[in-house]
Structure formats: C-alpha cells, structure tokens
Amino acid sequence: MDLSLPEWVADWARDVPRLVIPPPGPASKAIIEKDREFVSHAYDRLFQFTMKRSSGAAIMDADGNAYLDFSAGISVMNAGWSNPRVVEAIREQAGDLVHSLANDAYFDKEAEFAELLAKISPGGALTNTFFGNSGAEGVEAAIKLSRYYSKSGEHIAFMGAYHGRIGNALALASRVKYKFGHGPYTPGVHFAPYPYCYRCWFKQEYPSCGMACMDYLENGILEYGGPSGAVASIFVEPLQGEGGYIVPPPEFMPRLRRLCDQKKILLVADEIQSGLGRTGELWECDSTSTIPDILITGKALGGGIPLGGIIARKEIMGVWRPGSHSSTFGGNGISMAAGLAHVREIIEQDLPTRAKILGAHALKRLNEMKDKYEIIGDVRGKGLMIGVEMVKSKSTKEPMLVPRMQGQVWRKGLMMITAGMYGNVFRIAPPIIISDEQLDLGLDIFESTVQETQKELV
Numbered sequence: 001m002d003l004s005l006p007e008w009v010a011d012w013a014r015d016v017p018r019l020v021i022p023p024p025g026p027a028s029k030a031i032i033e034k035d036r037e038f039v040s041h042a043y044d045r046l047f048q049f050t051m052k053r054s055s056g057a058a059i060m061d062a063d064g065n066a067y068l069d070f071s072a073g074i075s076v077m078n079a080g081w082s083n084p085r086v087v088e089a090i091r092e093q094a095g096d097l098v099h100s101l102a103n104d105a106y107f108d109k110e111a112e113f114a115e116l117l118a119k120i121s122p123g124g125a126l127t128n129t130f131f132g133n134s135g136a137e138g139v140e141a142a143i144k145l146s147r148y149y150s151k152s153g154e155h156i157a158f159m160g161a162y163h164g165r166i167g168n169a170l171a172l173a174s175r176v177k178y179k180f181g182h183g184p185y186t187p188g189v190h191f192a193p194y195p196y197c198y199r200c201w202f203k204q205e206y207p208s209c210g211m212a213c214m215d216y217l218e219n220g221i222l223e224y225g226g227p228s229g230a231v232a233s234i235f236v237e238p239l240q241g242e243g244g245y246i247v248p249p250p251e252f253m254p255r256l257r258r259l260c261d262q263k264k265i266l267l268v269a270d271e272i273q274s275g276l277g278r279t280g281e282l283w284e285c286d287s288t289s290t291i292p293d294i295l296i297t298g299k300a301l302g303g304g305i306p307l308g309g310i311i312a313r314k315e316i317m318g319v320w321r322p323g324s325h326s327s328t329f330g331g332n333g334i335s336m337a338a339g340l341a342h343v344r345e346i347i348e349q350d351l352p353t354r355a356k357i358l359g360a361h362a363l364k365r366l367n368e369m370k371d372k373y374e375i376i377g378d379v380r381g382k383g384l385m386i387g388v389e390m391v392k393s394k395s396t397k398e399p400m401l402v403p404r405m406q407g408q409v410w411r412k413g414l415m416m417i418t419a420g421m422y423g424n425v426f427r428i429a430p431p432i433i434i435s436d437e438q439l440d441l442g443l444d445i446f447e448s449t450v451q452e453t454q455k456e457l458v
C-alpha cells in the first residue's frame with residue numbers, strides 16, 4: 001500500500017510542523033481574549049491557539065503556524081482534514097437542501113446511508129439505523145431502545161468508561177471528574193471492572209488470572225452487586241477510549257456476548273471512538289467477530305459534521321413505533337451527505353488496512369522507546385488507536401503528570417491529546433491518511449520530548 005500523503009493534501013500541509021512565531025501569536029491571542037470573555041469556560045481548551053484551516057494531517061493557526069496533528073480532532077477526521085470528497089459533498093448538498101425534515105418527510109441520502117451502514121455492520125446483522133446529532137445522543141438512543149425492548153431499566157457499564165456528557169450517557173460514566181457537581185444520576189447503573197491489565201483491579205496477571213474481572217461481573221456483580229435480575233443492557237467500549245486506550249484481552253468481547261445471550265441482556269457496543277477504521281477494522285467488534293445487539297457510532301461518522309446514531313438488529317429497532325424517538329435535525333441533509341462521503345472514502349481507500357500497517361510500525365517504535373525510557377510504563381493499541389502510559393517509574397507505576405510535557409510537544413508543533421484515569425496516557429490517533437514519513441516525524445518529536453522529560457526528572 002502507498003503510504004505517502006494523498007495528492008489532494010495542500011502544499012502548506014505537507015511540510016509540517018512549521019512554526020513561524022511562538023504560539024500563541026498575536027492573532028490567536030486576540031481571539032482567545034474575546035473567547036474568554038464571551039464563551040463558556042466548560043471546554044478544556046488544551047491548545048492555546050486559534051484554528052484557521054486544515055488539510056490532511058495538518059492544522060494551521062491564525063498566525064500561520066502549521067502543526068502536525070496526532071489527534072484527528074479526537075478521532076473524527078479519519079479520512080483526513082478537509083478531505084475534498086467530503087468538502088464537495090457538503091458544498092453540493094448545501095445548494096440543494098440543508099434541513100431534510102427527517103421528522104416528517106423522507107430523504108434519499110438518509111435511506112442510502114442507513115443501507116450502507118447495514119451492509120458494513122458487524123456480520124451484516126445490524127440492519128436498522130437511527131440518526132441523531134452526536135455520540136452522546138446515540139448513547140441516549142441506545143439506552144432508551146434497550147429499555148423499551150427489554151422492559152427493564154438497569155444497565156451494566158465499565159469502570160473507566162466514557163459515553164458522553166449528558167443525561168443517561170453521563171450516568172454510564174464511572175469517573176468522578178465527569179459527574180462532579182451534577183448528581184444524582186439515573187439509578188440502576190452498575191459498574192464492572194474493565195480489563196485494564198496494566199493496572200489490574202485484582203492485582204493479577206493476564207492470562208494466568210483467567211479473566212478474574214469477568215468472573216467478578218458474572219458471579220459477583222450480577223448476582224450480589226445489587227441488580228434486580230432484569231438488566232436491559234451492557235454498555236461496552238470494545239477498546240476503551242477516554243479511559244486510557246485500553247485494549248482488552250481477545251476473549252473479553254466474545255465472553256461478554258455469551259454472558260448476554262445466557263442472561264438475555266442486550267450487548268451495546270460504543271464504537272463512537274473506536275469505529276470506522278481507527279483500530280484497523282471497520283468496527284473494533286469485527287476483530288473478535290462479536291456481533292452486538294446495538295452499535296453506537298458518532299465522531300468519524302459525519303466526517304466533521306455533527307452526526308451520531310445507533311445501528312441495531314431489525315427486531316430490536318422494530319419495537320419503536322412512530323414517535324418513540326426523534327430529533328429535529330436527525331438525518332440532516334448536510335450531515336448525511338458529508339457522512340456518506342466520509343464513510344465511502346474510508347471503505348474505498350481501505351483505511352482500516354492503512355491504519356493496521358501504520359499502527360504496527362508505530363507500536364514497534366513505541367515499544368522500543370518503552371524499553372529505553374523509564375517513564376514509559378505501557379504501550380498498547382490497535383491500528384491508529386494507540387496509548388502510551390507515562391509513569392514516574394516502571395516499578396511503582398506511579399502516574400506521571402503530563403500537562404507540561406504535552407505543552408512541550410505542542411510547542412514543537414505536534415498536537416497530542418491525552419486520556420486515562422490519571423490523564424497520563426498520550427494518544428496516537430492521527431488522521432488515517434497521515435503519511436508514514438509524517439508519522440515517523442511525529443514519533444521523533446514525541447521521543448525527543450520523552451528524553452528531555454526523563455532527564456529533567458532525574
């Protein structure tokens with residue numbers, strides 16, 4: 001496979017990073033000042049610059065600094081920033097029809113997109129889609145549908161899980177940080193340990209543990225942890241994202257599937273972050289041939305336009321009657337056109353295979369770094385969804401505080417975001433069209449900063 005940048009990537013976005021002024025420059029600063037005055041401070045705002053333009057795996061700020069992007073806009077721009085196929089689809093659709101009135105009328109691209117998603121769903125078994133406007137809205141729809149279908153109102157979620165910041169989706173989040181100051185949340189959510197083998201909740205080693213965490217779910221939580229015996233659904237990220245890019249052992253998802261079948265619980269896979277090529281598969285569920293009952297998608301689904309949804313087995317989606325669920329902007333003209341173009345591009349350019357090849361190379365290099373540097377505790381991932389967990393020392397695994405290091409990486413022109421229960425996991429999740437050269441360059445920048453940080457700590 002040709003791993004160079006696609007031809008359409010703009011000239012300025014090829015030779016990056018290229019900083020013309022230490023960020024934030026004056027143009028960025030002026031906008032940041034206004035933003036601080038008038039926009040809610042709820043967003044984290046890690047990078048102190050103003051977004052101006054984008055192309056491929058690069059972003060330019062208002063002062064002309066061009067950065068290399070290892071985040072894909074939080075796993076959104078899988079086929080690259082400003083992919084011309086997506087841009088053209090948006091332009092064309094905008095001239096024809098923007099608001100498609102999904103509540104009250106039919107729209108060709110909505111039906112077309114749902115047909116495509118049915119075709120590419122795990123095992124081709126999930127054949128019906130509901131479109132909303134974000135990942136969290138997809139999670140809300142999945143909760144509602146699983147309750148409606150099973151006529152029960154309890155759920156299992158996992159420690160370290162992240163499913164969004166509103167309502168029921170927030171009830172499924174396990175971390176205090178996300179919930180602080182807003183409780184209490186929807187009752188009936190029980191939390192099980194995710195197989196975070198690097199920091200095993202039971203202080204055991206895989207595989208000799210026999211997956212004690214799953215035993216705990218099956219024989220502990222479901223029997224003695226407080227559920228009423230009528231659990232509607234288990235919500236799981238097949239590769240946990242915000243929790244720290246945690247890859248569970250391969251038997252995890254199949255074992256969950258078996259458990260759900262035995263107990264008549266619906267298995268809901270949240271593929272909002274892991275889906276659409278990111279992990280080297282179209283869906284991460286495909287890597288273990290696990291077919292969930294409901295799959296939640298978002299982020300990359302809209303190619304940068306707000307879009308989320310659920311894809312479910314026909315008999316499950318079929319229980320909803322007209323009016324059971326709805327959204328004014330669901331199936332919107334622009335989001336359908338952009339999403340169709342983006343997902344077709346992911347499939348036709350075989351981006352899952354590209355993610356697999358580039359990811360294997362990145363994992364090899366990062367594991368070599370792990371052997372070399374005391375402060376890299378763990379390297380894990382699949383495709384281009386890779387986490388590097390930073391620690392103060394390998395033996396204690398004490399989490400390292402990484403905001404300073406993140407700032408240093410950024411000032412060298414590389415955008416990296418973090419994840420993890422301690423916020424100490426660097427994510428390597430660039431647009432999948434990134435070239436092999438750009439990937440290596442980014443890894444060089446990362447390594448040089450690891451080296452400097454380790455020296456400072458010593």
Ligand SMILES: Cc1ncc(COP(=O)(O)O)c(C=O)c1O
Pocket residue numbers: 074134135136137139162163164165237241242270271272273274298299308
């Ligand atoms: C696994 C997962 N689920 C749900 C969400 C929420 O999606 P959104 O921010 O579009 O509501 C995210 C966002 O990071 C996510 O990673």
